[in-house]
Amino acid sequence: MHDRGGWPTDAPIDRSEHELADWEVLMDSLVGALGQEGVMNVDELRRGIEGMPPNEYETAAYYERWLYSVEAILTEKGVLAPGELDARLET
């Protein structure tokens, strides 16, 4: 999903604000820490988001896209094993 901006649409723009959930604040902190520690950078974060399947991209919230990308990039770098997060969530 690259270059999403500028596509034609008749849908109204959602300008509503919402309170951030705790996990969203943590997601932001995690990406900041990963950058400061030199583990992954914002350009990689963006590439990971662009690598999402279009239907997942369209339905994911802002920080859900960050989560998708962080998992994909850290798995690519070998920091996470494939499926490691899912396995941890099941225990």
Add this chain to the structure above:
Amino acid sequence: MYQRGQEVRVAARQHEGHHRTPAYLKGKQGTVTRVHASFLNPETHAYGKDGLPEQALYLVSFAQSDVWPEYHGDAADRLYVDVFEHWLGEAG
């Protein structure tokens, strides 16, 4: 390097992979409005490389009516987008 006020044109080329130049600006002419600074090149920095050499980043403004053929807003409206040096050429 380009100067503030200079007319530039965004390269019309395709690029496979991550890049920060939106499709709707490719081939469009604009005006350099601000010279920001130089930054790591996201096209390589996004793939585990060092992103060097750094590329100058410019704030470029475009006439909305040039970017969107069916634009119905004010004729004076402009769109401001950051564009890296290696995506720009002299207009004309």
